[in-house]
Amino acid sequence: MEKIALITDSTSDMPKDMVDKYNIKILHYRIIYKDREFIDRINITPKYVYDNLDNEIPTSSLPSIDEMEKLFKSLQDQGYTHAIVVTLSGGLTGILNGVKLVSENYPKIKTYIYDSKSISMGEGMIVEECGKLIEKGASFNEIVNKLPSLRKRLHLYFVVGTLEYLKKGGRIGKVAGTIAELLNIKPIVAIDISDGKYFTYDKVRGRKKSLSRIVEIANNILKTKKCRMCILDGCALEDAKKVFNDVKENQNVTSASFGGDISPVAGLHSGPGLVGLVLFEEE
Known part of the structure; x- marks a missing residue:
């Protein structure tokens, strides 16, 4: 009998x-300052990061090999026979290679690593669907075979306050940079599922228009699709709440969550x- 672990x-x-x-196992990225190091979502808050950006922009690091080893050792000890790992987009991180390396040390656990080609609750909604399938008794192979179709049901878009940090982090991908900043152009950013990197889906001038455009994009998708919706923010609570309230009124939103x-x-x-903005099409 299969015992399937779900990891993200x-x-x-x-x-x-x-x-x-869904008993989901979490691997934690690390945030590194010159004189201190934190574990993502464990001993550091988003507010701490934002409050200190003017003093120092830290670097990020993959979940440690030690953490991965401890997780797989624990899974083996608990009798897990299979593991499904859904990761942050491979176009933005090298986590896939790290997990693959460690999983090969545990041949008793048949492991499948899936590049979500997404971020945040885009990645999270794929994981949630896997959890539902495991709960229903779906087999490892059934879930693995379904992952690409889950990804196709996903829509993710976001706007940022400034492109400065995406540029400094080298994650700007196909998103226009300096000239856009000078002209107050606000790109609507999405992820290219061919390479998992950011690209400019659309662009408008000014913050207010960028938020309105996010709502418009959502409503256009919802014209023909019933979707679950999630809104998240990065130090932009009031703007996120407004977008959330505007989109959730659409009659084709089957459920709406404010992810924080x-x-x-x-x-x-x-x-x-x-x-x-994350929308996930209902079947």
Whole structure:
């Protein structure tokens, strides 16, 4: 009989009740300052990161090999036969290689690592669907085969307050930088599922228009699709609440959740002012 473990990382922004419900194992990124180091979502808050950005922009690091080893050793000791790992987009991180390396030390656990080509609750919603399938008794192979179709049902867009931090972190991908800043151009950013990197889906001038455009994009998708919706923010609570309230009124929103802050490690790369929209199509 299969005993399937479900693993993701701390950038998935999954609420604790969901993590507990589906017994999801979390690998934690690290945030490194010159004289101190923190574990994402464990001993550092998003507010701490934002409050200190003017003094120092820290670097981020993958979950430690030691943490991965301890997790797989624990799974083996608990009798898990299989593991499904859903990670942050491979276009933004090297976590896939780290997990693959460690999982090979545990051949008794058949492990499948899936690149979500997404971030935050985009990644999290794929994990949630896997949890539902495990709960229903789906087999390892059934879940693995379904992952690409889950990804196709996902829509994620976000805006940031400034492109400064995406530029400094080298994660700007195909998003226009300096000239856009000078002209107060606010790109609507999405992730290219071909390479998992950010690209400019659309661009408008000014913050207010960028938030309105996010709502418009949502409503256009919801014209033909019934979707679950989640809104998250990075030090932009009031703007996020407004977008949330505007989108949730759409009759094709089947459920709406306000996810709150994105993870500290994601926040240090996006900087303050992020508002993110995630829609997941219902079957």
